[in-house]
Every structure is written in structure tokens, then in C-alpha cells.
Amino acid sequence: MTDINTKSTDSPTENDEETTSPVSLSGKHEHILTLMELFYFAYRDFTGDGDEVLAKIGYGRAHHRVIHFVHHYPGLRVAELLSILKITKQSLARVLKQLVDEDYITQKPGQQDRRERLLYTTQKGQELATQLAKPQINRFEHSINQLSKKEQETVEKFLFSLIQQGNRHDVINLMAQNGHEPYSDISKKHSSKSALKKK
Amino acid sequence: MTDINTKSTDSPTENDEETTSPVSLSGKHEHILTLMELFYFAYRDFTGDGDEVLAKIGYGRAHHRVIHFVHHYPGLRVAELLSILKITKQSLARVLKQLVDEDYITQKPGQQDRRERLLYTTQKGQELATQLAKPQINRFEHSINQLSKKEQETVEKFLFSLIQQGNRHDVINLMAQNGHEPYSDISKKHSSKSALKKK
């Protein structure tokens, strides 16, 4: 009941047998749903940022993600990348192979464990990574600059807390590689048995 | 310079011809990059929430998105859905057809404009929508509950500001259908020529 669509007259007058009562049954969580949608819209536009550049070289968003993480975490192992992206080996192999073949990424055996193939961006890869990152960084910079330091921390805390419990250690460990301090509550104990970290 | 990977000994000693200097050349925007990654990880886990339920009925995330928006905005027009999802008609048609055929969604001609096919969830569709929403709502609720009212507004403002300029009106107009007030700065003027709103 109660009509919603200010837009097109809605309120199915006839043949409303099985349609729902227009207004959000979700009423109770209306505010949360709205926030979820803002999150969705933000991500939708965020991921679109690199598309033009990618299209020019025949790459997709999967390539973008790979090159981003390899660029930001040089020496990343394949297993770590898989854990970050949460896709299958085969899925990664396809895009990674292209990136390696086309000289955006190189692989080097680890020194301690020579089974590992540590990933690095080449000069060419760095240039691409930088180009792809530009619009996304701008987007985030504009948004974050409208916030106070304290507010920025709030956002950071919020985003971190949205991450699946079991994945937070991995994220912390990953980011620690670039000198980042842990996040609030989580980093109290644990820190070993991560799916990301080495052995 | 400066070594990064605490993990596996990195620092490519030999054959480091074209690999990059390990540490983030991105140094300047290190903090922004980290925030972007948190955003990515949060979204990654958020979207995974419905997977089990979806798998049981042979649906994918595309179905989830469609049923979510139709459920939350009963009477949605196809054109609005296309504008929300930013995919092509054919892409939408495929999943929408399945949802209609399998009685999760029904279509009714608009009263004013009978060319329109207003979308509504059926009883069955509502149940599915509710089930799919549950884990995501829980995720957001937990996170948002850790914040003060003021902090919640900060997060909302931040997410909204991440949305592409040209798309913000559409989002506002869409959400207004469920009685939501505009967001901060943006809603000063404009409000007509939206890609979403009716004629």
C-alpha cells in the first residue's frame, strides 16, 4: 500500500494479483539498503574509471586488477594474488599470461623458495598502472579531501569493517608490506596463519 | 630502493634488468591507494554474500542485482534499470527474462504510458530478494552500528561523493522514490533532465 513511484502513476489498479504492495517491505532497513546502494553505485563508477585506457590496448578490468596489485605490491606471489582476487588459478593464468607475454609484468623465482614466481611490473607495466590509477586516485582524492582527518579515519574504519572477518588478517598482512599499520580492533592478536603471508 | 616484501626475501638481486624498484612509486598517494583497496576488498566480500543462495537456484550476481532493485523500487521501468546497472538492453533482457519466466518478477503496462513495462517482484520474488538481502544487510548493519550518527552521515556523504558527477542526480531521483532526501551539496538545483526519471 501507500504509493511509491511518484514517477509513472504506478499503483497497479488492475490485475494486481501477485504483485507486491509497492512500498518497501524492507521498510525496517530502508536506511541500510540506501547505503548499500550508494556503495554499489560508487563501486560501479569507480571500476569504470579505467575502461577507456583498457579498451585501447584490448584489456579488461581483470587485467586492471592484476596490474594494480602487482604494481602496488612488487614481488607479489601468485598465491597471494589468487587470495586477493578470489578467483581461480585458471582465471588468473589467462590474464597474467597476457600481461607477461606483452611485457607488462615479469616473473622471477624467489631466492629462498625457488618454486615461487615473484611478480613485478616492467617499466611498461608501471606506466600502464600509473595511467590506470590516475582517474581512480582523483576520484578518491576529491572525496577524501572533503573530509576532516577524523572523518577520513571513520571511512577507513568503516570500509575495513565491511570486509569479511576471515579475510581481514590477509588484508592487514598484505598492506603491512607497504608499511601500513593495522586497523583498529582487529589487529589485537592473530597475525600468523594468514592465507596470504608466506609460509 | 628500500625493500618492501618482508615476506619472501624479494629484492631481486640477480637479473633485475627491467623490474621496478620495489617500493611503491605511488608513494605520494599511498594512503589513497590503501583506501581504494579497502573499498575493493569490501565490495568483493559484499558481493559474495548472496552466492550460496544464488547457486542453489542457478542464478548469478546479475540476477541478484536485478531482483534487488526491482524489489526495492517496485514499478521500476526497464529503462531505469538499464540506467542503474549500466549494462546493455540485451544483457539485461537475458536475466530479466529468466526472472519473469520463473515467476520472480512480473511486468505490467504503465497506466499513463502503456508502452512501459513496470517491474514488480512476485511473492516468490520477494522471498528471494529478502533472503539475498539478509547477509548483506547484516554486514552493513554491523559496520554502521559501530559508528555514531554523525559518523554514519560521513560515510554516506563519502560514498555519495564517489559517484560520478553526472550520475548523482539519477541516484537522488531514484532514491527519492523511496522517500529519501537528497544528499548534501548536490541537490541544490537540477533535478529534471535525469536519465532515470520519467519523461
Place this chain on the structure above:
DNA sequence: CAAAATATGTCAACATGACTGACATAAATA
């Protein structure tokens, strides 16, 4: 040291969900 475990790569086959571009219909509008 031999056996088991690990890190990675690869192959074949397949599913989902995007895309393009063309064309059709019904209904609203100029």
C-alpha cells in the same frame, strides 16, 4: 634419502554475463 607436500603452470571444456548492431512492435507525441 625417499616420500609427501607445496607453488606454479597448463589443458580441455564449459557457464555467465557483458557487448554490438540490426530490426520489430506498440504507443505516445509532434
Place this chain on the structure above:
DNA sequence: TATTTATGTCAGTCATGTTGACATATTTTG
């Protein structure tokens, strides 16, 4: 009446995800 609009549909293609099996090199373990 002619045009535009909202929607649907067809054919074909591509990007990216999946499974499961198997191969190789290397490290770790009993």
C-alpha cells in the same frame, strides 16, 4: 500522419569466471 520513444528480440562475439585433472620443480618431512 510521421516521428519518436519504450521495449523486446535475434545473431554473434568476447571477457572472465568455473571445474578437474595432470605436470614440473622444489621444499619439507618421516
